[in-house]
Amino acid sequence: MALKKPKDVPQIPKAREKNIDKLKKSTPAKKKTEIEFNCKIYFHKDGTNGRQKYRFEVETLKIFSFLNYKITAQARKEKKTIDISLLGLTALNDYMAKVQPANVEIDFEDLFGEFTVNILKQDGSINSALINFNIFKKEIEIVNEFLPEKKNNSKFCTFEIDKEKFTYSKEYSK
Template sequence: MALKKPKDVPEIPKSREKSIDKLKKATPAKKKTEIEFNCKIYFHKDGSNGKQKYRFEVETTKVFSFLNYKITAQARKEKNVIDISLLGLTAMNDYIAKVQPANVEIDFEELFGEFTINLIKQDGSINSALVNFNIYKKEIEFIKEFLPEKKNNSKFCTFEISKDQFTYSKEYNK
């Protein structure tokens, strides 16, 4: 028996892109706590225009040896909250593979005062830190690290202030 010739081309459904708001509302599956990421916060001077920025560098704790990966992320700043959504890993098109962790660098300008930094994974887990930024004293102060109240929320990230990577003049380093 012959198949009928289709009258129109079937539509392929679009992949669902998760927004930061949807990820915040998602409930993660229960699993054991494992540290997968490290978030470094430091001052960074942009080489092209010389502007002072705050850099958030998120890197994996696992080191990749066969392929070079980059973390895909979305970032959003609203009032005193910075949300960074980690969307996954992307393989880089490099000829030479280096033994290194996957990372992403996210820059922000004009941060002053206390900010809550939320790192959000694809499954909905959230890790947060409270950080005080002071551009006049050239310092970033780590206040506390915490897990927001959420069912099955687990710790997957550590936060640190990386003073070794500050790129403003050396007279401010202590």
């Protein structure tokens, strides 16, 4: 018996996708404070076109030994705020497993002045830092690290400036 040819394509239901705006409005569940991520900020010279960029490297503090993981993230820059939403971990297809933390590298161009950087987790927790970018002095500095006012918000991320990864030549750095 032959199957009937379908007249229309069946619709597959879409999974609920949390975007950055929905994450900012959601209330996280109450839990103890545990530092899970570290956000390193530094200047990075792009190898393909040679442009100088600002790199945000978010990595886990836990080190994975059996599989190599990558953090999936979504980033958005608006006026003087940068929102980085951490969506989860993805296993990489590597033959050799390395003992390393999971990380994600996000590049931005044309940042000058003070920006508020928000790191958002899927449960709705937000960690923020006020960061001053000065391209002329070739420096980045953390002005303030804070938790936004939100019910059950907990600290899960630290921020640091990684001067060892700066790609400016040594004559310009202090």
